[in-house]
Amino acid sequence: MATETKVIPHTFPFKMQGDYLSAGRTNTDLARSGALWLSLKINAEGGENAVHAHSRETHSFVVLEGECSFFDEKDEETKVTQYEGIMIPKGAFYRYLNTGKSNLVLLRIGSKIEDAQMEETRFKPDGAPIPAYTPENHHVEGVPIPGQVWGAK
Numbered sequence: 001m002a003t004e005t006k007v008i009p010h011t012f013p014f015k016m017q018g019d020y021l022s023a024g025r026t027n028t029d030l031a032r033s034g035a036l037w038l039s040l041k042i043n044a045e046g047g048e049n050a051v052h053a054h055s056r057e058t059h060s061f062v063v064l065e066g067e068c069s070f071f072d073e074k075d076e077e078t079k080v081t082q083y084e085g086i087m088i089p090k091g092a093f094y095r096y097l098n099t100g101k102s103n104l105v106l107l108r109i110g111s112k113i114e115d116a117q118m119e120e121t122r123f124k125p126d127g128a129p130i131p132a133y134t135p136e137n138h139h140v141e142g143v144p145i146p147g148q149v150w151g152a153k
Helices: none
Strands: 017-023 025-033 036-043 047-054 057-065 067-071 077-081 085-088 094-098 104-112 143-151
Touching: 017 025, 017 036, 047 057, 057 067, 057 077, 067 104, 077 085
Parallel strands: none
Antiparallel strands: 017 143, 025 036, 036 104, 047 094, 057 085, 057 104, 067 077, 067 094
16 A cells, blocks of 8 residues: 655745836736735736736735725726725626826735636636736836835845
């Protein structure tokens, strides 16, 4: 009879750090473990401008610096400022914009839900997929400001 080797999980540290931007936006993975992950999003302007939902994920955004507005599929606005957040359940439609006068820094916490069989997990209200890093989602590559860093040193 074969013996099973038990894998023991271990803790691991991460740092929240990213470049301030003169234009565009960045998304930096901070930590991942199974069904949970954290990422740091920095927006000089804009945001995730196309209304979309996620079929296999519940997630939340916490504003670490700046302010933003989240909009649902009816274009109803919810303002979120520093140290405030918003919960976005699986299937809830939203978009967000940096509405402050400086860079927007967000902590994004995601939790995978395994109950959908779709390849693309982001979709528009009409059901069509909408990948994150596309012109349709108004994606603009981040342009770092040399020597200006947010977060851990």
